[in-house]
Amino acid sequence: MPPSFAHHLRVRYNECDPQGIVFNANYVTYVDVTLTELWREWFGSYQAFIDQTGIDLVVADLQLRFRGSARFDDELAITLDPQLTSASSVTSTIAIDRGADRLIDGTIRHVCVDARSFAKVPAPALLTAVLRP
Template sequence: MTVSWSSPVRYVECDQQGVVFNAHYLTWADEASNVWWSATGLPWDTLTAAGGEPVVKASTLEWSSSARWGDTVTVDAETEKVGRTSATVRFTVRVDERVCCVVRNTYVWLSGEGAAPWPDDVRAKLTASTA
């Protein structure tokens, strides 16, 4: 399952040459993650009611080309891998069909006692969303 989020590139997200500053790709992945969590059947209020919350343990970014001021970016989010204690989501940032960056976030479940395996119902929904 792939879900998408999009936004125009704002001036504040760019350097003086009009090229998007690298950190904003992570911000866009975070924005798209809210759409992705909801699409998996796990909106944020449902997750926090389950006694914990997913947190980003690691992020990687791989750039292909620059997004620029005046572009509209679309971020396609899809579940790449689900394990017992983590899940990896791939966020492909593109302008039209041109890929600018791929962000991979690895999420872990954090309860009041620290990192823990996914609750069974959460893991079932994550697994069902795997591409």
């Protein structure tokens, strides 16, 4: 099983709403930024993965549960635990924490598709090698 991947970031002022808390849609951006960093660590970049395999991944499902709120200048840890959940799907559990406080948890499921036709395809060996023990 691959290790969980964590990325840390600090909440910027423009990400907050009039109540002074992070606007809910920005948590999705935080997950996306973390995914980008995960791909960079595993494959050099997301584009390098596409170039090597001809396969792209598209979001098929995203679920977040809000347990608390982040505020301006909070440091957050976004942790992803990706697992191969079918021949063509990767599901990552999501945890967004501020110190010991869990603010968000959820899942995001990606489906592998041909980068040109967007037809669903099996996960490439390059990806399964990382996701399988």
